[in-house]
Amino acid sequence: MEGVIAANLAAVRERIAAASRIADRAPESVTLVAVSKTHPAASVRQALIAGHRVFGENRVQEAQGKYPALREEFPRLVVHLIGPLQTNKVRDAVALFDVIESVDRPRLAQALAREMEHSGRRLPCLIEVNTGEEPQKAGIMPAEADGFIRECRERLELPIIGLMCVPPLDEEPAPHFALLREIARRNGLDILSMGMSADFEKAIRLGATHVRVGTAIFGARGTAG
Ligand SMILES: *Cc1c(COP(=O)(O)O)cnc(C)c1O
Numbered sequence: 001m002e003g004v005i006a007a008n009l010a011a012v013r014e015r016i017a018a019a020s021r022i023a024d025r026a027p028e029s030v031t032l033v034a035v036s037k038t039h040p041a042a043s044v045r046q047a048l049i050a051g052h053r054v055f056g057e058n059r060v061q062e063a064q065g066k067y068p069a070l071r072e073e074f075p076r077l078v079v080h081l082i083g084p085l086q087t088n089k090v091r092d093a094v095a096l097f098d099v100i101e102s103v104d105r106p107r108l109a110q111a112l113a114r115e116m117e118h119s120g121r122r123l124p125c126l127i128e129v130n131t132g133e134e135p136q137k138a139g140i141m142p143a144e145a146d147g148f149i150r151e152c153r154e155r156l157e158l159p160i161i162g163l164m165c166v167p168p169l170d171e172e173p174a175p176h177f178a179l180l181r182e183i184a185r186r187n188g189l190d191i192l193s194m195g196m197s198a199d200f201e202k203a204i205r206l207g208a209t210h211v212r213v214g215t216a217i218f219g220a221r222g223t224a225g
Pocket of ligand 1: 037058082083166196197198213214215216
């Protein structure tokens with residue numbers, strides 16, 4: 001398995017570089033977040049041995065089971081939370097993660113602000129926007145994004161660095177990436193987390209600074225992912 005993950009990482013990095021060149025961007029302007037959800041710590045370790053350092057997980061409990069031990073061995077490891085966060089898990093999340101990409105509602109923003117004040121750990125945060133306005137999906141609605149961003153920054157003083165989105169599965173993602181970029185632009189935000197295994201090259205062309213790639217690196221997930 002080890003050779004496979006290293007080879008997949010190299011192939012994805014090469015595709016990121018190629019997409020960056022086409023977009024007239026430096027390849028270093030795109031951070032690859034390797035999404036390790038549902039995959040065992042041994043797979044993450046292979047990626048670490050191959051030199052990769054930035055990972056994404058969508059569940060607090062699963063990340064708690066994998067990352068503290070890996071961090072002992074690889075102190076420069078960086079883990080992003082990319083999935084929905086319940087307010088009762090905020091304390092654990094702030095203690096464990098380095099970046100929270102999925103700030104999606106006022107109550108969560110308030111809980112994060114309180115916990116960061118309490119713990120003294122100020123994590124860079126991204127606001128998740130529900131660009132497809134899907135009722136079952138996390139994220140602030142596009143029409144409410146400007147107000148929510150302002151509240152997070154000004155009233156709650158959260159370290160908001162950018163925006164994240166997960167476009168609807170069955171739609172062309174480009175308009176969603178463009179919408180996210182536009183909301184970020186008018187709010188003076190530089191970081192755009194968008195693009196997954198199926199569409200990260202398109203996202204890079206539309207300005208992604210972070211692409212979240214799971215399957216193309218670690219292989220297919222079971223149904224749980
Ligand atoms: C699982 C997941 C990804 C990675 O998806 P792949 O299609 O496996 O690359 C990216 N972002 C989020 C929010 C995810 O939950």
